[in-house]
Amino acid sequence: MMRSTIITVLLTVVFFVIGLAFWAWSSPEVIDTSPVGAINEMNPALTVLIEVLVMVMAFIFLSVTAINLKLMLTNIRAGWTEVIVILIVMAIMSSAMFGLFVGAATVVLSLGFVVYLYLLQD
Numbered sequence: 001m002m003r004s005t006i007i008t009v010l011l012t013v014v015f016f017v018i019g020l021a022f023w024a025w026s027s028p029e030v031i032d033t034s035p036v037g038a039i040n041e042m043n044p045a046l047t048v049l050i051e052v053l054v055m056v057m058a059f060i061f062l063s064v065t066a067i068n069l070k071l072m073l074t075n076i077r078a079g080w081t082e083v084i085v086i087l088i089v090m091a092i093m094s095s096a097m098f099g100l101f102v103g104a105a106t107v108v109l110s111l112g113f114v115v116y117l118y119l120l121q122d
Contacts (some may be wrong), residue, residue, distance in 0.1 A: 001072045006063040009091035022051055023097040048105075051098045055106040059090040060113050083114060
């Protein structure tokens with residue numbers, strides 16, 4: 001359980017760092033010389049897709065981390081409250097960092113993972 005938690009924490013941090021890097025590279029001052037500018041020149045939709053996928057992966061690993069930590073520390077399985085709170089926080093972060101479209105797409109794809117978690121319960 002400890003090894004799983006360490007791995008999910010590291011992967012959460014990696015995806016948050018990638019998201020922050022994309023956010024920083026998207027600023028108007030540096031976008032022309034940044035990797036985001038190069039990706040935008042190839043295909044602007046690719047940048048949006050990468051941003052959405054990075055935020056969804058951060059949500060997945062953050063929610064798995066919260067579930068594992070609660071189970072490990074209290075021997076009680078995490079409830080839906082924790083998962084929904086993380087979903088709301090990720091939606092706000094996504095929208096603030098990349099815009100409303102990326103935030104909405106992140107929520108839709110993250111809800112797919114929440115449904116998967118629900119189906120695992122049966």
